[in-house]
Amino acid sequence: MTEPLLSVRDLRVEFPTRRGTLTALDGVSFDIMPGEVLGMVGESGAGKSLTGAAIIGLLEPPGRIAGGEIRLRGERIDTLAPDAMRKVRGKRIGMVFQDPLTSLNPLYTVAQQITETIRTHADVSEAEARQRAIALLDRVGIPAAARRIDDYPHHFSGGMRQRVVIALALCAEPELVIADEPTTALDVSVQAQIIDLIKEICAERGAAVMLITHDMGVIAETADRVAVLYAGRLAEIGPVKDVILNAEHPYTRGLMGSIPTLTQESDRLVQIPGAMPRLTAIPRGCAFNPRCGQAFERCRQDRPDPVNRPGNRQVACWLHAPEVTHG
Amino acid sequence: MIAYVLRRIVQSVLVMLVVALVSFSLFRFVGDPVATMMGQEASQADREALRDRLGLNDPVIVQFAGFIARAAQGDFGISYRLQQPVMELILSRLPATLELALISGTLAFVLGVGFGVYTALNRRGWLSGAIMTVSLIGVSLPTFLIGVLLIWVFAVELQWLPSFGRGDTVDVGPWRTGLLTQSGRASIVLPAITLGLYQMTLIMRLVRAEMLEVLRSDYIKFARARGLSDRAVHFGHALKNTLVPVITITGLQLGSIIAFAIITETVFQWPGVGALFINSVQFVDIPVMAAYLMLIALIFVVINLVVDLLYYAVDPRLRVDRAAARH
Ligand SMILES: Nc1ncnc2c1ncn2[C@@H]1O[C@H](COP(=O)(O)OP(=O)(O)O)[C@@H](O)[C@H]1O
Ligand code: SF4
Ligand SMILES: [Mg+2]
Numbered sequence: 001m002t003e004p005l006l007s008v009r010d011l012r013v014e015f016p017t018r019r020g021t022l023t024a025l026d027g028v029s030f031d032i033m034p035g036e037v038l039g040m041v042g043e044s045g046a047g048k049s050l051t052g053a054a055i056i057g058l059l060e061p062p063g064r065i066a067g068g069e070i071r072l073r074g075e076r077i078d079t080l081a082p083d084a085m086r087k088v089r090g091k092r093i094g095m096v097f098q099d100p101l102t103s104l105n106p107l108y109t110v111a112q113q114i115t116e117t118i119r120t121h122a123d124v125s126e127a128e129a130r131q132r133a134i135a136l137l138d139r140v141g142i143p144a145a146a147r148r149i150d151d152y153p154h155h156f157s158g159g160m161r162q163r164v165v166i167a168l169a170l171c172a173e174p175e176l177v178i179a180d181e182p183t184t185a186l187d188v189s190v191q192a193q194i195i196d197l198i199k200e201i202c203a204e205r206g207a208a209v210m211l212i213t214h215d216m217g218v219i220a221e222t223a224d225r226v227a228v229l230y231a232g233r234l235a236e237i238g239p240v241k242d243v244i245l246n247a248e249h250p251y252t253r254g255l256m257g258s259i260p261t262l263t264q265e266s267d268r269l270v271q272i273p274g275a276m277p278r279l280t281a282i283p284r285g286c287a288f289n290p291r292c293g294q295a296f297e298r299c300r301q302d303r304p305d306p307v308n309r310p311g312n313r314q315v316a317c318w319l320h321a322p323e324v325t326h327g
Numbered sequence: 328m329i330a331y332v333l334r335r336i337v338q339s340v341l342v343m344l345v346v347a348l349v350s351f352s353l354f355r356f357v358g359d360p361v362a363t364m365m366g367q368e369a370s371q372a373d374r375e376a377l378r379d380r381l382g383l384n385d386p387v388i389v390q391f392a393g394f395i396a397r398a399a400q401g402d403f404g405i406s407y408r409l410q411q412p413v414m415e416l417i418l419s420r421l422p423a424t425l426e427l428a429l430i431s432g433t434l435a436f437v438l439g440v441g442f443g444v445y446t447a448l449n450r451r452g453w454l455s456g457a458i459m460t461v462s463l464i465g466v467s468l469p470t471f472l473i474g475v476l477l478i479w480v481f482a483v484e485l486q487w488l489p490s491f492g493r494g495d496t497v498d499v500g501p502w503r504t505g506l507l508t509q510s511g512r513a514s515i516v517l518p519a520i521t522l523g524l525y526q527m528t529l530i531m532r533l534v535r536a537e538m539l540e541v542l543r544s545d546y547i548k549f550a551r552a553r554g555l556s557d558r559a560v561h562f563g564h565a566l567k568n569t570l571v572p573v574i575t576i577t578g579l580q581l582g583s584i585i586a587f588a589i590i591t592e593t594v595f596q597w598p599g600v601g602a603l604f605i606n607s608v609q610f611v612d613i614p615v616m617a618a619y620l621m622l623i624a625l626i627f628v629v630i631n632l633v634v635d636l637l638y639y640a641v642d643p644r645l646r647v648d649r650a651a652a653r654h
Contacts, residue, residue: 056552058548058551058552086554086555086556087554088554089551089552089553089554090552090553090554090555091554094552094553095549095552095553097545097548097549097552099545102544102545102546103545103546103549104546104549105546105550105564105568106546106568106642106643106644107567107568107571107641107642107643108564116555116559116563117553117554117555120553120554120555120556120559121554152643152644154643154644165549168549168553169552169553171553172553172554
């Protein structure tokens, strides 16, 4: 078996506050294989963005990694010194954020921002960097790239700006691209194009993708595997087809119900009753138990840890605990 | 661009006309110039003759037009008190005020931006706390009190610096400067600090607030995620965006510095236009008051215009908005 590109183990992220410590990520573990697309889904506030921020070492204080480890090709990166971590960011892990309208510095041209980034990571001349930048813009689908490169961000539409952002994330040829809801802020008509672009261009360069979204439909079409986060904990992870067709965690099953293309009657979406708990009010036992139709006594007492399941899957649910024989 | 500049110039001229109207009204409503010039003993016929000669019997609109025509040529009449052409008086005093304003404005800008950036980047440091506390004193103490305190400490107790006057001056063409002599430079220190302290704290607090805001922005997060150095992120990306609004405020402050120089010049017996104005108020020397009013207004208007154009040059977004507005 090949070595994982990225390996996250028991990741724990905390926010110290005046009224005690909030645990925003708790025991999150997953791997990303080289060249693979891992989808990460979960409701708003589940901890998806924090997972991405923790990986590239950009948690905003007072948020901090309080436990676990993150390895890139076997090397710990969560404990790297700031200077060493800076060489990982952009160079080995690229990042695409949600809102292309605010991701680019309004006072610099696209050329200035891309060449600056290229020259931060590679020892090339300004002219060489510019040539590379034009080629890259061309590749991400900016028409007349050689001319438009000298425009300011506000000259581009939202979709075009996100293409620029993707070019920026890829300009140092990273091995992993973390895309945090890259299409949420975009017009519906361009969302699919942007997702396709990310998938294609990363496949072409052999870069793995961690695609964060709350849209199961996107995951179904794009990802190789999917990880489901709930209240800062990993509920389920596995190959995307298996998880979609045969979700093992009751929460995932609820989420699947929300993909119109997968259920026949799209107007009768399965809604999970209730809302995800806030970090200050995570219930004892399984975080999902107040909303779970199948909860039983043990769910309210003990917290289920992820267990290995056949077919390279893991699920954190007492229904699938080894000692419980169910069905 | 040209249309925009023209529009701003027309606006500036309108503002000056309004101020001219106010200055002109001073002559008509504050005291009677004929009485002031002739004393109580003159006969009624003499008075009428003088009124006629001064054009005071003409329609108001004609008088106003004449006032503007003369003002545009720098002719504000003769000072009642000093019996000298007003323009001559003002021009002889202006270098002292402008040197003081320029030195304290530069001091305020350089230190304000420096401290502002430092306290924003080292938010939790003890030095930042100290700077912020001292700056709070700076904004809350009245200018004259700061001046008196500085005189007491540095002139009376320590005897390091002179407490009043401008020191020795040198004539460079029509400009009488104090900056070329030892005693002149020593004399400007305390007044410049007194005058600039308030503006410095204002700029510092503005820079700090803007910088903190910018540092939280998505494009800064994205710049970090691309692996740019702290130096590039802080000074290349954050500072430039911070300075866009700061330029406006700082430019406008320069006008206030010149206007507020009145107090500082009085405290330090600085021979500038502010002190001239205070004296002319005591003697109801209308021509000097009117000319001073117009001069201050002109300075404000010119600074406003320059600041606007500068703003326009720094922020590319404005350029396109104007261009779009024209279509
Ligand atoms: N600075 C912060 N202080 C306290 N809690 C925070 C902070 N930033 C994020 N959180 C919490 O962390 C949780 C996960 O946030 P996030 O990763 O942004 O969720 P999402 O899955 O929507 O991307 C949320 O519940 C949020 O309230
Ligand atoms: S552990 Fe219990 S409450 Fe949690 S998902 Fe499984 S069945 Fe539901
Ligand atoms: Mg998020």
